[in-house]
Amino acid sequence: MQNWIDAYSWINIRFLLQGLEITILISVISVVLSFIFGSVLGIIRYAKIPYFSRIIGFIIDVIRNLPLLLIIFFTYFGLPAFGFKPDTIPAAILAMTVFESMMIAEIIRSGILAVDIGQMEASRAMGMKMGQAMWHVVLPQAYKKMIPALVSQFISLIKDTSLATIIVVPELMQHGQVVYGQNPNYIIPVFVAMAIMYFVVCYALSLLSKVIDRRMA
Amino acid sequence: MKRFKYLSLIITSLLLVLTLAGCGTQPLSSQNVLENDKKSNTITWGVKADQKLIGLIDVKDGQEKGFEIDLAKAITKKVLGKNGNAKFVTVTSQSRIPLLKNGNIDAIIATMSILPDRKKVIDFSDSYFDAGQSILVKKNSSIKSVKDLNGKTVTSAVGSNSVDNIQKIAPKARVLQLPDFAQALTALKSGQGDAMTTDNVILAGLAVENPDYKLVGGTFTTEPYGIGINKGQPDFRNAINKGLAEVIKDGTYNKLIMKWFGNVPGFDYKEVLRK
Amino acid sequence: MIKLLVDNWSAFISGFGWTVLSSLLALFFSLIIGSLFAILEVMPSKVARVIGNVYVEVFRNIPLLVITMFFYLVITLYVVKINGFTAGTIGLTIYTSAFIAETVRSGINSVDVGQMEAARAQGMTFWQAMQNVVLPQAFKLVIPPLGNQFINLVKNSSVLAFVAGFDLMYQGNAIASTTFETVNTYVVVGLFYLVITLPISYYMQHLERKLA
Numbered sequence: 273m274q275n276w277i278d279a280y281s282w283i284n285i286r287f288l289l290q291g292l293e294i295t296i297l298i299s300v301i302s303v304v305l306s307f308i309f310g311s312v313l314g315i316i317r318y319a320k321i322p323y324f325s326r327i328i329g330f331i332i333d334v335i336r337n338l339p340l341l342l343i344i345f346f347t348y349f350g351l352p353a354f355g356f357k358p359d360t361i362p363a364a365i366l367a368m369t370v371f372e373s374m375m376i377a378e379i380i381r382s383g384i385l386a387v388d389i390g391q392m393e394a395s396r397a398m399g400m401k402m403g404q405a406m407w408h409v410v411l412p413q414a415y416k417k418m419i420p421a422l423v424s425q426f427i428s429l430i431k432d433t434s435l436a437t438i439i440v441v442p443e444l445m446q447h448g449q450v451v452y453g454q455n456p457n458y459i460i461p462v463f464v465a466m467a468i469m470y471f472v473v474c475y476a477l478s479l480l481s482k483v484i485d486r487r488m489a
Numbered sequence: 490m491k492r493f494k495y496l497s498l499i500i501t502s503l504l505l506v507l508t509l510a511g512c513g514t515q516p517l518s519s520q521n522v523l524e525n526d527k528k529s530n531t532i533t534w535g536v537k538a539d540q541k542l543i544g545l546i547d548v549k550d551g552q553e554k555g556f557e558i559d560l561a562k563a564i565t566k567k568v569l570g571k572n573g574n575a576k577f578v579t580v581t582s583q584s585r586i587p588l589l590k591n592g593n594i595d596a597i598i599a600t601m602s603i604l605p606d607r608k609k610v611i612d613f614s615d616s617y618f619d620a621g622q623s624i625l626v627k628k629n630s631s632i633k634s635v636k637d638l639n640g641k642t643v644t645s646a647v648g649s650n651s652v653d654n655i656q657k658i659a660p661k662a663r664v665l666q667l668p669d670f671a672q673a674l675t676a677l678k679s680g681q682g683d684a685m686t687t688d689n690v691i692l693a694g695l696a697v698e699n700p701d702y703k704l705v706g707g708t709f710t711t712e713p714y715g716i717g718i719n720k721g722q723p724d725f726r727n728a729i730n731k732g733l734a735e736v737i738k739d740g741t742y743n744k745l746i747m748k749w750f751g752n753v754p755g756f757d758y759k760e761v762l763r764k
Numbered sequence: 765m766i767k768l769l770v771d772n773w774s775a776f777i778s779g780f781g782w783t784v785l786s787s788l789l790a791l792f793f794s795l796i797i798g799s800l801f802a803i804l805e806v807m808p809s810k811v812a813r814v815i816g817n818v819y820v821e822v823f824r825n826i827p828l829l830v831i832t833m834f835f836y837l838v839i840t841l842y843v844v845k846i847n848g849f850t851a852g853t854i855g856l857t858i859y860t861s862a863f864i865a866e867t868v869r870s871g872i873n874s875v876d877v878g879q880m881e882a883a884r885a886q887g888m889t890f891w892q893a894m895q896n897v898v899l900p901q902a903f904k905l906v907i908p909p910l911g912n913q914f915i916n917l918v919k920n921s922s923v924l925a926f927v928a929g930f931d932l933m934y935q936g937n938a939i940a941s942t943t944f945e946t947v948n949t950y951v952v953v954g955l956f957y958l959v960i961t962l963p964i965s966y967y968m969q970h971l972e973r974k975l976a
C-alpha cells in the first residue's frame with residue numbers, strides 16, 4: 273500500500289502529466305500534418321494518374337503494412353545517413369506523420385469512392401473542372417462521411433505514440449519508466465496511472481466523435 | 490496476366506528498397522569532433538535516463554542526475570574549460586551506438602563495457618569505472634554464486650551483454666529478457682526468475698529500494714566501462730582521456746564515487762575508488 | 765544485406781515463425797472473446813450491455829504496449845509464471861478482441877432488427893436466434909474488416925519485442941545490437957513483415973473491389 277501512496281506523490285504525477293503533454297503535442301502536430309499529406313496522397317491514388325498513382329499507391333501499401341516501430345527506427349536511425357539528424361521529438365512526429373498519412377490516405381480514398389460517382393459526373397457535366405468538382409462537391413461530402421474513421425485514427429495515433437518510448441522520446445510511457453526507475457516497486461501503480469491517463473484522453477475523444485456523428489446525421 | 494503485372498511491380502519495388510537501403514550505410518563524413526565541440530563550447534553526451542545512481546531523470550526538475558552525469562560534466566569542464574557545456578541526450582543500450590555512429594551524440598557514457606565486438610565499430614576512452622557482472626537474489630536464496638544458476642531462470646534486460654556472459658558461464662541457465670532493468674527485477678520478485686544478472690552498479694541501484702534482495706558471489710566478469718567515441722577521432726579521444734585522468738588525479742572522481750555509491754548496502758565502493 | 769540475412773537466417777526465421785504463431789493464436793482467441801463481448805453488448809440485459817461496453821471501451825482506449833506490459837507484470841506477479849511470448853500474445857488478444865467486438869457488434873446491428881424479432885416470435889430463444897439467424901449474417905458482413913484486423917495484428921505483434929517474446933522484432937533488435945548494422949537489419953525485418961501483410965492487404969483490396 274505504501275508503494276502506491278509514494279508512487280502517486282504529486283511530483284511523480286506531475287512528471288507523468290508532463291509526459292502526457294508531450295504525447296498530446298506529438299499526436300496533434302502529427303495528425304494535422306498527416307491529414308494534409310494523407311489527403312493529397314489519397315486524391316493522387318484516387319485520380320489514377322498513369323504510373324504515378326500506381327507508384328504512390330504501392331508506397332502507401334508498403335508503409336501501411338509495416339509495424340510502426342520499424343518506421344520509428346528508420347526515421348531515428350536511418351535518416352541521419354542521409355544527412356538529417358532529428359531529435360527524438362521531431363523524429364517521433366516525423367515517423368507518426370509518415371505512418372498516419374498512409375492510413376489517412378486510404379481513408380480519404382475510400383471516402384471519395386463512397387461518394388456517389390454520379391455526383392462527380394453531374395458536376396463535370398455542369399461545366400466544372402475535375403479539381404473544382406472535387407473541391408466543391410465530392411470532398412466536403414467525403415470528409416463528412418470520414419469523420420468517425422478519422423477520429424478513430426487520431427485515437428490510435430495517441431496510443432501509438434507510446435511506442436516512441438523505444439527511442440527515449442519524453443512522452444508518457446517513457447516518463448513512466450523514469451518514475452519507476454527511481455523505485456522498481458512503483459511499476460504497477462505507474463502502469464495503472466498511465467493506463468488511466470491514456471484512457472481519459474482517448475475515451476473523451478471517442479465520445480466527442482459520437483456527439484459529432486449524431487449532430488451530423 | 491494482370492496478377493503477373495502486380496507481382497513484377499512488387500518485386501521491382503522491393504529491389505529498389507534494397508538498393509536504397511544499401512546506399513544508406515555510407516560512413517559519415519569525417520569531421521573533427523573536438524574542433525566542432527570547441528567551436529560550439531558543448532559536448533553532447535549520450536546518457537541513461539532510467540538508471541538509478543548512474544543516470545536517471547529527476548522527476549522534480551527533468552534534469553538527468555547520477556554518477557555518469559556528474560562525471561561527464563566534470564570531464565567536459567576539463568576539455569572545454571570552466572564554461573564548457575555538457576548537453577545530454579538520453580539513450581538506451583539499443584540506441585546508443587547507432588546514435589553515436591550517426592553523429593547525434595559526440596560520446597557515450599551509458600554503462601557501456603569495453604568489449605572487443607564493440608571495438609570493431611567504435612573507439613573507447615580509458616575505462617572510467619571498474620564494472621563487472623554480478624547476480625542479485627532474494628536474501629534466503631540457495632544461489633550463492635554464478636555456478637548455481639545452471640538449471641535456474643535468470644532475468645535481465647534486452648540488449649545488454651550480460652545475457653551472453655551467463656550463457657557462457659552457466660550454459661544451462663534459462664535467461665529471460667525484459668524491457669528494462671526495473672522490470673527484470675519485478676520479474677525476479679514475482680518468481681519469474683530465480684536470480685537477476687547484470688552489472689554490479691546497476692544491481693546496486695535496484696537493491697537500494699529492495700532490502701530483501703542482495704548481491705551474491707561478487708563480480709564474475711571484469712567489464713570496465715568506457716566512454717564510446719566514433720572511430721577516426723584521435724584528437725577527441727585524447728582530449729577525453731586527458732580530461733578523465735585529470736578528474737581522477739584531482740580527487741573529483743573519488744568524491745563522485747562516494748557521493749553516489751557511498752551508502753549502497755552490499756556494494757563495496759572502496760573497490761572502485763581510483764588512485 | 766544479403767550476408768546479414770544469410771548469417772542470421774535461423775534467427776530471422778524463428779522470429780518470423782513466432783510472429784506468425786502469435787498473430788494466429790491472437791486472431792483465433794480474439795475472435796471468440798470479441799464475439800462474446802459483442803453479443804453481451806446487444807443482449808436485452810442491461811448488466812450484460814454495461815459489462816460488454818466497459819470491456820470494449822477500456823481496452824480500445826489504452827495503448828497495446830501498456831496493456832501488454834501490464835498483463836505481463838500483473839499475471840506473473842499474482843497469477844502464474846508465463847514467458848514473454850505468452851504474455852505478449854495475451855495482451856495482443858485482449859487488445860484485438862475489443863476491436864473485433866466493435867466490428868462484430870456493428871455487424872449484428874446492421875442485420876435487420878425485424879429478423880431477430882421474427883425469430884423470437886417463432887419461439888426461438890435469444891441465443892438460438894443469435895446463433896442461427898443473426899450471427900451467420902453478421903459474420904459475412906464483418907469478414908472484410910476482419911482481414912484488416914489481422915493485418916493490424918501482425919503489425920502489432922511487434923510489441924512482443926518489448927517483453928522478450930522471441931518475435932521478428934525481438935530477433936531484429938538482438939541482431940542489430942550484435943552486428944551493429946541497425947538500418948539494414950530493420951530493412952530485412954520489414955521485408956519479413958511485408959511477406960505476411962502485403963499479400964493479405966492486396967487480397968482484401970481485391971475482395972473489396974469484387975464486392976463493390
